[in-house]
Amino acid sequence: MPSPSSQSPERPRWFVAGDLNGFFGLVVDNLSILGFIAMALVGMFQFPAEVVFGRMFPGTAFGVLVGNLLYTLMARRLAQRTGRADVTAMPLGLDAPTSIGMALLVLGPAFLGFKAQGLDPQAAAVATWKLGMASLMVMGLLKLVLSFFGEAVTRALPRASLLGSIAGIALVLMGFLPLVEALRSPIVGLVTLGLLLYVLIAGQRLPIPLPGVLVAFIVGTVLYYGLGSIGLGAPGFTLPAWTPPQVVLPLPTLGFIDGLPSTVPYLPLLLPFGLLMVVGGINVSESARAAGDDYRTRDILLVEAFATLVAGLCGGVAQTTPYIGQPAYKHMGARSGYTLLTGVFIGIGGMLGIVSGLVQWLPMAVLAPIIVYVAIDITTQAFQATPQKHAGAMVLGFLPSVAYLLAIKAPGWIAPEQMAAMRTTLDGHGLPELAVILALGNGFIITAMLWTAAVVAMVDGRLLRGAGFLLVAALLTLFGLIHSVDPRGGVYLPWQLEGLARTISWQFVGAYLALAALMAALSLLPVRKGAAGH
Structure with missing residues (x-):
């Protein structure tokens, strides 16, 4: 009998059963982000729907097609x-934080302007x-330019740093925000989420010969419209306005x-948005490596950049990125067929008006619960794939994501004039609390x-x-790449700042310099292991 090493490698199958679950999960991720873009532009800024659906979405979807085909x-x-x-395969789709930022901070205000x-x-x-x-x-x-430096960053940073920053995003932004959205229709959201957890986390099978994720979506959608039509749905239920689909070649x-x-x-x-995607691409490459799939970081980043350029050239307005849930899709049983299916469905569906x-x-x-599941799986994997002694460091890295969560939700809770006052009012107890939250949230991935x-x-x-x-960290703070005192998170030159903004920036810079000096001084002392708080 020949030895295993002498046998030819097993040719991978194009599709396996788990690819269907992965397909529905990845499609929902992309649809949910497209849904937010449409809601923000059409609903909040009164943007003409035909431009969103007929010009922006086809090119955006085509970028998803190109990227997923290359990752397949x-x-x-x-x-x-x-x-x-x-x-x-590495999942690719539209990036949630920067797509939200593009809609709310760039496209919407520009339209009004x-x-x-x-x-x-x-x-x-x-x-x-x-x-x-x-x-x-x-x-x-x-x-594209920064893609060639990704592997150097991977070598310089510990795994806990790469996976921990992703886990913070997953738990706080991908977990909490979609959970709130799901529970705005509690019966629909909780039933859909429960079915997904039963199938994907508990590993149980439903008594129906269909993919569990598909069943959960069907049940949730039927519940939503069924309960709403008889007056038992969430308050404010209305049928969505219908914009006829049209065939558009990107x-x-x-x-x-x-x-x-x-x-x-x-x-x-825009520059921090692009930089954050490179950092995110580095992190997801490490996440996939921890799950057993050793992709070259540079190749992952180059595909991400190429897909974004193709989308922009063909009319897209939201950048693509490798998703941070690759281990979650692996646990679903997905292989390479799910990215092929997703790319074709989103890309062709974008052209035909189906999307x-x-x-x-x-x-x-119905869309939000799958994102909650992916968040749970990412956070779990981060702890499993890093040394236990680094767990506390990783948890610390979650906290900047909390600040970013508060920063993006605050404008909806607080009137603009109150926001401005809260950012600048001193109470004798240090820097204004809201200003600190905004500064901590700006550049939160790199900070973490x-x-x-x-x-x-x-x-x-x-x-x-x-x-x-x-x-x-002190150097990046100086230019606003992290802890930007610009409420929108923009970068700047240090000498452009004035007043309280200058004070806040230099306080953060000084804090990092002081702690760095303390660490350098402690390094001169003999090593004395403490009890680590126990």
């Missing part, structure tokens, strides 16, 4: 090279669309050139990585290394 090919190549049939210049709503919408395309090209080019266009001059005021937002129709009619109470890396270095007794991470 990468997974099959890795499976053939390693002889493993259980390789799971164009109207204020005297353009009619249709002309203002087209000008905003071109600005969105140009913004994607700017972010895509930045990501052909390349140079319209983004017209939008480039309009991007200049938004560069302080726009689903975005209008699938309730958020640096905090976790510094504490891991302390745990490992490498105090000078920890001091180095703190000095990097």
Whole structure:
């Protein structure tokens, strides 16, 4: 009998049963983000729906198609090279934080600004669309350049730093926010979530020969419209307005050139958006590696950048990113077929108007629970894949995500004039509380990585290394890449700041410098192991 090493590698199958669960999960992730973009632009800013669905969405969906096809090919190549049939493709989709930021901080305000210049709503919408395309090209080019430095970052930072920052996003933003959205229709949201947890976490099978995720979506959707139609649904139930689908081919266009001059005021937002995606791509590569699939970080980042550029060239307005739930899809049993199915469904569906129709009619109470599950799985994996002694450092890295959560929700809770007052009012007890929350939330992913890396270095007794991470944090704070005192999270030059904003920035810089100096001083002392608080 030949030895295992002499046998030819098993050729990976194109589709396995778990790919269906993965497909529905990844499709829902993308649809939920497209749904938010539509809700924000059409509902909040009164943006013409036909421009959103007919011009923005087809190109955006085409970027998802291109990226997922390339990640499918990468997974099959890795499976053939390693002889493993259980390789799971990296999931790619629209990035939630920056898509939210693009809708609320760039596209919406720009649309209002164009109207204020005297353009009619249709002309203002087209000008905003071109600005969105140009913004994607700017972010895509930045990501393309930074892709070649990703592996160096991976070598420099500990696994707890990479996975911990992702787990914080998962628990706080991908877990809590969608949970709240689901429970706005409690019966629908909780039943859908319960079915997903029964199938995906408890590992039980439903007495129906259909994928569990699909069953959960069908049950939730039927409940939502069934209860709503007889007056037993969540308060305020209404049928969504219908925009007829239209066939739109996302052909390349140079319209983004017209939008480039309009991007200049938004560069302080767009550049950090692109940088955060590179950092996120590094983290998800490490997450996949921890789950057993050793993708090259540079290749993951290059595909991400290329898909974003393709989307921008074809009319898209939201950047693509590798999703942080690759281990969750692996646990669903998905391999490489689910990304192929998702890319084709989102890409072709975007051209045919199917995606726009689903975005209008699938309730958020049904879409949100799958994101909650992915958040649970990501957080669990972060603890399982890092040394136990680094767990405390990783938990510390969750806290900047809490600040970001409060920062993005505060405008909906507090009137603008009150927000401005709360950011600048001194009460004799230090910096204004809201100003601290906003500064802590701005650049939260990088902050979480640096905090976790510094504490891991302390745990490992490498105090000078920890001091180095703190000095990097001080430098980034100086330019607003983290702890930006611009309420929108923009970057700036230190000498551009004035008044309280300058004070807050220098207080954070001084804090990092002081702690770095303390760590350097402690490194000179003989090593004395304490009881670690026990």
